[in-house]
Amino acid sequence: MYLIHVLVVLSVTWLVDGQPGKCDQTPAQATVLEPAEDKGIFHLEIQNALIKDDKTYYTPDQTYVLTIYTTIPSRPFRWFMITAEDPDVDKNVFEFSHKNIDVGTLKTLDIDKSRYSETCSSSIENADNSDKTSVEIHWVSPKHSMKNQTVRIRAMVAENNEVWYTGDNLTVVLHKNTEKSPDSPPYLPVKVCNLCSEARYEVIFTGKWSRVAHPRHYPSKPDENGYSHMVGASHAYNYTLWQQGASASEGLQMLAEETDGYLMERAIIADMAERTGTRTLIRGKRRHHPFMSEPSHSLFRVDRFHHLFSIAVGMRPSPDWFLGTSKFELCTKDGWLEESEIPLYPWDAGTMDGVSYESRKTVSTPKDNVGRVEVGSFNKDSPFYQMNLNDLKPFAMLKVRRIDVFPLIGADCSEDEEIETEKEDEAEQETEDQNEEDDEEDPEEPVAAESRIIPKPICPIGEWAPWSPCSTSDGNCGTGFRTRTRERVDRNLFYDYQDNPQAQPLSSNCEGDPDAKLIEYRNCFVDCY
Structure with missing residues (x-):
């Protein structure tokens, strides 16, 4: 009976999912x-x-x-x-x-x-x-x-x-190996940035995809190769443009499959907010053969609420592959990051099946999450057949450099933390008072003026600026969109820094109306000649 019991235990163990005992x-x-x-x-x-x-x-x-x-x-x-x-x-x-x-x-x-x-x-x-x-x-x-x-x-x-x-x-x-991959940002994202200033940055995308660097199954018609516009945003901690392991948005899907950033740009603009979401739309020029190695530039602003940035660049031809970085942290304990450069390797949006640049596209069913393109693939049609990431040459380099820092004169950046501290102190004091039978405090004693929290007035909204020129998805002609902006009088939150790079934000002495719309967009069309 005992022998039968042991055999049953071993048999059950053998059938457990995963590693079934020592071989x-x-x-x-x-x-x-x-x-x-x-x-x-x-x-x-x-x-x-x-x-x-x-x-x-x-x-x-x-x-x-x-x-x-x-x-x-x-x-x-x-x-x-x-x-x-x-x-x-x-x-x-x-x-x-x-x-x-x-x-x-x-x-x-x-x-x-x-x-x-x-x-x-x-x-x-x-x-x-x-x-x-x-x-x-x-x-x-x-x-x-x-x-x-x-x-x-x-x-x-x-x-x-x-x-x-x-x-x-x-x-x-x-x-x-718990060390970061070579294309990881230098700092991990932080929830709270305590820098009492704003900064202006330049991001530079330089393509490295070529027949010399990536010879295996390089596209047969290189004249049709190209990168999409560089599309991204400076944003808050709680905002995600794209992320490994998450499902691709409609905007990322269009960018990766069609090298068209129109939907992604609209989503970034729609999520602009004073303390959450996005702050600046990042948009760099698209590059086609034979100019794919020429850099694509863009300027953007960050503050203590919007202290990260993310970008994505589509690749053509490919099933649904793209390059980019997600939640790149610029706020450090030593101040705004001065400069950094990372290599970029292809990501898979998970929306189309295909093993090579020119694979016939078929819809992924079910839809996969965003992940690394299958480096080390055992499919001989793959450009990454039996390859290690450490041996793969970068498809682009991404450089970010700080241009200016603007102190927020008159702004109390520690105000939120002080309020939280006061609340904690008050709660602790109430607990102590409950344990004391004799409370000598005069309930009629006035509260000190400096301890009162006086709400800030609402900022007035300025007039709408003129509509921007029509921007098309391919930079030439066809359907596109134009935008216009307006600003709170007391704070230049969404200023077009690319048109006026010398502009500096004023101090924030009032709160914004949360329902006020600061950016609008509408469709337009550019004639093709």
Whole structure:
């Protein structure tokens, strides 16, 4: 009865989703059930992994080459097995949970020599009995969503049915590399910016996509290649233009699929607000072959409410790929960021299926979230076939530099924090008073003038400025839109800095009417000649 119970437990454990227990790598043909002493003849090696402080690190969602080889050519191996597993699998079945463990994916390259194991999960084994001096297997590391997952790659090689090996020389333990990817902004977004000033910035997008830098499956008609307008905004912490792992907006979908930023620009303008949403529309020139390497510029403003910026640039041709950065933080503890430059690599909007620049477009069903273009793809039609992100050359460079800083003269930037402090102090005082039976405070005593919170008056709204010239999606002719703005008399919140770069904002001595509309837009048309 006890034996039956144990077998049932092991059977149930074997069927649990994820890593189903420690793989027994004993060769099926072995007549000796214990491995021979590991004398360092056979090795397991991983390429492109980061080695630091005697530890090996992997970058999430990347492809790595695993090689099993012999150091003595006259000592080949006949059989092998390689397994990706969580090191905690060494614990017994009652201590180790197999559920939702991502150990990456092993990929077999030569179906004549290797195959996926039918006895062990996440394992590849020999497909024939020939002598081998080396075998290459690819491993795709766990997704970004996995938190600090450690993975052990364990191999077995057998010279014959009596001599087979495992051990340290055939085992690699990999830890998740928590360092930022090369295209990450230098600072993480912060909820509150305490800088009592505003700043003006220039953002410069310089294309690097070329046949020389990216030769694999480069478009067959390069004269039709191009980037869309650079479209973006300076914005608040709670605003998202686009984000990895989130669904693409209609504006991002149009930009990525059609290199048309019209909807995205309208959405940015509609979300402009004094303390939330967006502040400045970022718009740079579109670039086509042969001028794709020429920079695209734009100016924008930031303040302590709108202290981040995001941009996106569509690529043509592509299924739904784009370049850009999301929630780039400019507010630092040392002041407004002076200058920074990051490389840009393609992102996938998740709305169209396609593996290459010129793939036939089909709608993704269901719609995927925004993610990195499949670098390390095992599809030979992909420009990123079996490639590591560290080996991929940038498709563009994005540079942001600070031009001016404008102190907010007369503005009390710490006012909100002081009010919160006063409220906390009052709540603490009330708690103490409840514990005291004799309260000597005179209830009729007047409140000190400096402790009163006097509401600010409403700013008057100025007249509407003239309508802007008609702006079309391709910069030439056709349907477009024009905008006009008006301002609060006391604060130049949405001034057109590109037309008047010397303009400086006044101090804020009054509150804005939250229902007042500061920007309007309407459709227009430019004749094609």
